[in-house]
Amino acid sequence: MSPTQIKVVNPYLGEVVATRPLADRAEITAVVDRAVAAFPAWRATPLEERIAVATRFRTEFKNLSATISRELALQMGRPIRYGPGEVNGVLERATHMTDLAPTCLARRSVPGKPGFERFITKEPVGVVLVIAPWNFPYLVTINAVLPALLAGNTVVLKHAPQTPLCAERLAEAFHAAGLPPHVLQCVQVTNEDCDWAIEHLPINFVNFTGSVAAGREVSRAACRQLLGTGLELGGKDPAYVRPDADVAYAAEQLADGAFFNSGQSCCSVERIYVHAAVYDQFVDAFVAVAAGYRPGSPEDSTTTLGPVINAQAANRIRAQVAAAVAQGARPLLAADHFGNWNTCPAMVTPQVLVDVDHTMSVMTEETFGPVVGIMRVADDNEAVQLMNDSKYGLTASVWTRDTDAALALGDRVQTGTWFMNRCDVLDPALPWTGVKESGRGCSLSEFGFDQFVQLKSYHLKLPE
Numbered sequence: 026m027s028p029t030q031i032k033v034v035n036p037y038l039g040e041v042v043a044t045r046p047l048a049d050r051a052e053i054t055a056v057v058d059r060a061v062a063a064f065p066a067w068r069a070t071p072l073e074e075r076i077a078v079a080t081r082f083r084t085e086f087k088n089l090s091a092t093i094s095r096e097l098a099l100q101m102g103r104p105i106r107y108g109p110g111e112v113n114g115v116l117e118r119a120t121h122m123t124d125l126a127p128t129c130l131a132r133r134s135v136p137g138k139p140g141f142e143r144f145i146t147k148e149p150v151g152v153v154l155v156i157a158p159w160n161f162p163y164l165v166t167i168n169a170v171l172p173a174l175l176a177g178n179t180v181v182l183k184h185a186p187q188t189p190l191c192a193e194r195l196a197e198a199f200h201a202a203g204l205p206p207h208v209l210q211c212v213q214v215t216n217e218d219c220d221w222a223i224e225h226l227p228i229n230f231v232n233f234t235g236s237v238a239a240g241r242e243v244s245r246a247a248c249r250q251l252l253g254t255g256l257e258l259g260g261k262d263p264a265y266v267r268p269d270a271d272v273a274y275a276a277e278q279l280a281d282g283a284f285f286n287s288g289q290s291c292c293s294v295e296r297i298y299v300h301a302a303v304y305d306q307f308v309d310a311f312v313a314v315a316a317g318y319r320p321g322s323p324e325d326s327t328t329t330l331g332p333v334i335n336a337q338a339a340n341r342i343r344a345q346v347a348a349a350v351a352q353g354a355r356p357l358l359a360a361d362h363f364g365n366w367n368t369c370p371a372m373v374t375p376q377v378l379v380d381v382d383h384t385m386s387v388m389t390e391e392t393f394g395p396v397v398g399i400m401r402v403a404d405d406n407e408a409v410q411l412m413n414d415s416k417y418g419l420t421a422s423v424w425t426r427d428t429d430a431a432l433a434l435g436d437r438v439q440t441g442t443w444f445m446n447r448c449d450v451l452d453p454a455l456p457w458t459g460v461k462e463s464g465r466g467c468s469l470s471e472f473g474f475d476q477f478v479q480l481k482s483y484h485l486k487l488p489e
Contacts, residue, residue, distance in 0.1 A: 031186040031213055036102040036332040036371040037323055043100070045189045045213050050221065056212050057226045060152045060179040063207035068149050068177040070205075072130060075175050079123045081202035082171075083116050089194055093163070096190045098323035101159050102331040102371065103286060105324055114164045114451075119171055121453035122473065126175045129474045142485040147478035149177035150253070151229030156219065156243065157192070158234045159185035159334060160289045166195060168457065168468040169232040169255070170209065174199075176477040180209045181228070185235075187334060189213055220246040228252065230477065234291075237462050255466035255476045257459065259391045260291045260419035264448060265408040265434070267425040268302040274446075275424040276310035279397075282422075282449035284318060284375050287333050288395040291463075292420045292442075292449050296388050297399045298408045304401045308379060311399065312357050315375045318395075320363050333394055336370035342394035346376055349387040354378045354398070383414055391417070405430070409437045418460035422448040441467075 033043040048056065067075075094108020103111075135143040153173040157166040162184065173180050184192035192211040199209050214222070216239070223231055223246040233243045234257040247254045264282070266275050282294035299307045321328035333339050350356060357377040366372040373394050381388050381398035388398050402408045412421055422444035423431045435443035441459040444450075451457055451469065458467035466476050 027215065031189065033100055033187060033189065034335065035099050036335055037369055039370070043190060048212050048214050048218070050218060053212060053214055053218060053222050054226060056181055056210050057152060057222065057228060059207040060181050060210060061227050063205065064149075064151055064179045067174075067179055067205060067208045070177070072126065072175070072177075075177065076123055076126055078199070078202050078204050079119065079126075079171060079175060082199050082204075083119050083123075085198040085201040086119075086195075087112065087116060089198060093191075093194055095324070096194070097162070097188075098331070100188045100190060101162070101334060102323045104321075104326075104328040104331050106326050106328070107286075111161065111163050115167045118164070118167055118451075118453045118469065122171050122175065122469075125471055126172075126474070129471050130176060130478070140487055140489070142483070142487060144483050146481045146483065147176070147474070148481050150477060150479050151178060152227060153178045153180050153477060154223065154228045154231045155180055155182045156231065156233040156235065157182060157184045157188075159187040160286060160291075162188040162191035163195065164451075165234050165257070166191070168473065169234075170195065172468075172474045173230075173232070173477045174204070174209065176474055178230075178477055179207065182209065182211045183214060183219055184211065186213065216242070223247055223252065224249040230254070232466075232476070233257070240464065253476065255468070256464040257291065257457070257466075257468070258462060258464040259417055260293070260459070260463055261295050261389065261391050261415050261417045262292050262420045262422075262448070263412040263415070264294050264297045264422045264424065265402075265405075265412060266297065266299040266303060266307055267405070267423065267427070267430065268300040269426045270303065270307075270424040271426070271446075272303050272307050273310055276307055277314050278446075278448060279422075279424070280311055280314040283397040284315065284330060284395045285449065287330055287373065288397075289333060289393050290449060292451075293393070294422070294448050295392050295397055296411075297397060298402045298411055299399060300408075301401050301403055308357070308377075308399055312377050315377055316358060316362060318363070318375050320366065320372060320374050330375065330395065332369055332371035333373050334371070338394070339371045339373045342373050342392060342396060345387050345390070345392055346378070346396055349378055349381060349385045349398070352385050353380055354385060354387065355380045383411065389415065405434060409434060413437075413439050416462045419463040420444060420448065422446075 323331040363374040421440040431445040456467040
């Protein structure tokens with residue numbers, strides 16, 4: 026029998042903190058039909074009014090900050106001290122996209138042909154289905170929802186079953202800001218019914234963030250109606266520490282890049298290549314930072330590392346580490362360093378592995394947990410070869426004082442974003458995109474609107 030509801034289980038306490046009904050196919054159809062019906066009026070709403078709604082949204086969302094931070098801790102286990110960071114990130118991105126909208130969505134004239142008027146408009150695509158993840162449940166979602174709405178589309182939001190309250194808070198803030206009914210709707214559905222909706226209902230574009238396997242299923246379903254898709258998928262992001270790096274700074278920043286959000290980020294640093302000249306120094310510094318994390322209750326303001334999303338994920342991460350150790354990898358943090366967490370099956374404490382290589386899955390397959398492997402390399406060429414030895418390509422970083430070297434290496438590394446002396450961060454002015462199995466399409470920046478619009482050409486021969 027198919028489930029009729031979802032249960033949100035607190036990953037730290039193992040307690041159910043919320044339940045929500047699952048929509049059946051008749052209800053899903055009604056939701057999409059309402060989005061279709063709301064589209065013409067929202068499309069006809071002047072851009073200035075859509076921008077005004079987006080501006081008011083920021084105020085309404087900020088007012089929910091305390092509630093959002095606590096609900097993040099309860100739903101996904103992120104320490105409550107980091108909740109305001111997600112709120113502020115949403116506000117930053119929303120501000121940037123709202124400011125870009127007048128330019129990015131404007132009509133463009135094509136001059137230079139006497140007797141003709143030629144211009145290009147950007148028309149909304151229609152109903153946009155956003156399938157959002159749990160790991161950064163507001164930051165990733167706003168990347169799609171806000172530009173889609175600003176462009177004049179209606180949005181159906183299916184949030185991850187672990188974080189349904191996040192979808193509800195977003196909708197609450199938008200509706201308080203004056204967004205008309207049915208322009209943004211939230212729905213909880215099974216993966217099977219979601220694929221069915223993509224195949225059969227009048228949806229015009231699908232934006233998905235999640236695993237490669239799920240992304241393939243979304244892409245397959247979208248093919249039936251030849252729908253456009255934006256796919257942000259997995260990562261196995263590398264870093265390279267050159268011999269001229271500020272080693273202490275690199276160790277501190279890379280530890281944060283590896284362990285923030287318990288490593289549950291598509292752009293977490295999961296493999297580090299260190300030049301032999303500074304390898305020992307870097308490993309010592311990195312382990313010292315990693316050893317200082319404080320795991321504990323997400324509702325404790327002193328906690329710096331919460332559990333992963335559930336016990337199943339924790340077991341998968343532990344199995345990957347155990348397999349690497351069986352192949353010869355050496356863990357540098359004792360199993361009991363952070364205490365005994367047997368009472369919390371979802372707690373995975375940081376681990377640093379050395380003596381690793383690319384025959385081990387911990388260096389090739391996405392971990393999505395607080396684990397990192399560190400390899401010694403002889404030079405830049407070996408580092409580039411190993412960084413590119415991956416089916417993923419979301420972000421990569423180099424740690425050096427030599428800007429020219431960083432630029433030259435960036436030309437050779439297969440990645441969507443190339444960092445120098447930073448990692449695991451999004452700048453809303455830059456497109457967020459990936460290569461290889463990390464996905465297709467992009468969000469943020471002036472290009473983040475492109476997936477939600479259709480170009481339309483006007484070619485007018487003027488009367489003589």
